[in-house]
Amino acid sequence: MTDPVRVGLVGLGIIAETHLAVLAERDDVILDFTVDPRPVGPVVFRGDTPPHYGGLTQALDAHKPDLVVLATPTDTHAGLVAQALLGSGARVLVEKPLVHDLASLAGLRELDGRADVRGRLFTAHHFAFSPEVDWAAELLAAHPGWGPVTAITSAFYDPYVLRGAEAFASYLSSWTDSGVNQLSMLTRFVDLTGLRSVSETDGGASAWCTVGFRSRGGEGVARLRSSWLTGSSSKESGLVLGRSGVEVWIDHTAMTGFAAREGELLAVFGNDGRTPRKVAHYRPLYASLLSGRPDPVLGFDAAVTITAIHQAGAGGRGPVAGGGPGEGPGPQGWWGG
Incomplete structure (x- = not known):
């Protein structure tokens, strides 16, 4: 005891x-x-x-x-x-x-x-603990013969266009809001090496960034799209293992995924729909933190890497009044998250 x-x-x-x-x-x-x-x-x-x-x-x-x-x-x-x-x-x-x-x-x-x-x-970094991310990471670890990840595409959409100026006051920009989630999620699959390019459009409501990474002795580029110009939330990521022809697709909104090679379905992942998405993230996060051997994605070194890339993409901009997502003094409530 x-x-x-x-x-x-x-x-x-x-x-x-x-x-x-x-x-x-x-x-x-x-x-x-x-x-x-x-x-x-x-x-x-x-x-x-x-x-x-x-x-x-x-x-x-x-x-x-x-x-x-x-x-x-x-x-x-x-x-x-x-x-x-x-x-x-x-x-x-x-x-x-x-x-x-x-x-x-x-x-x-x-x-x-x-x-x-x-x-x-x-x-x-709760997105790194989402069930579909955990499934995909375990799947790749169990199949080293599939080779390295050679390309990644991730698209995160949130319907903040409906909030107008309030969205910018609370979230600052699409990259500031979604980028840290995308980057922390990627650390479960690859080693990030640095920001390659960044383009923010629509006054900061949309972003297109490329980030270099290493995987099993190879190198690749992750393409990260985020935008608030949408009617509903949608978050998906695709990983390509080019040497073997395997592709892994994960839906972060539905918490589902599948792996395929040409016409062959290799693996699938689903959920029972009973667990709220953030609860599904934070349960394994706390299990890891309190285990005595926290996952490295929670650690300070991972935060340094993610912050350096994230802030390079944000042009090194400091915070606006009210902090980050859900933390501003507006309708979402101060000290949110």
Whole structure:
């Protein structure tokens, strides 16, 4: 028997609801405290209401958590990470993206001499844990004879055109919003080497980027399309293993996939339709994080690689007021995710 993991949750917006739902399923976790500067209602966790604070410093003065989860606006991440790492011995899980500018990333690197950044800081790259991504990664690992991935095409569409200026205020641009999800997903299949090209159109509502990668001794290019000019959400990725002629297609919206070679269907993946998409992402994410051997995609080195490519594609732009997706002060609620 081991003691339960004491979790402190900072930020009680939209994405916090998913964290709470998944954590409540785990009998090895207790919610030690919550933090949010806004006047929010009490959080009920398995019938109990944990202590609530208006600031992280107050909470850390009163508690000794094992894990601090930061579900706050992206432009608050660097400061809160430093508080949590230096003010406690807890591991820290930060909502993606880890930071929105390279200067903040450099600041976190400098903390490594004062706190175990690589051993304690993790980023919630949840798309890398989606069931269809996990299936495809295991499929490729089980068939090394298929050879390297030689090309990837990924298209992420969200209907934010309907929100007009509000979408830009909350999400900044299509690449800023979707790029980090696409890049983290790709790390399950290939080793990213750098941004090759980027073109943002429609005032930032659409993007076309190419990213270099290595796979099983070969090299290839991933083509990443994202856009808000659509009537509904749609996210798909295709991987080509050119030497063997195998293609793997995964639908991130439906959480399904299949592999084929010419006219032959090689493998299929589906789901029962009962699990909400983000819950399906965060269940395995927390299982990995709390296992004692977290997946490398959660680690600081992966976040450094993803952030460097992501920010190169965004022209190194800093955050706008309100932070990242679902985190702005608009209708989606502050400190969302």
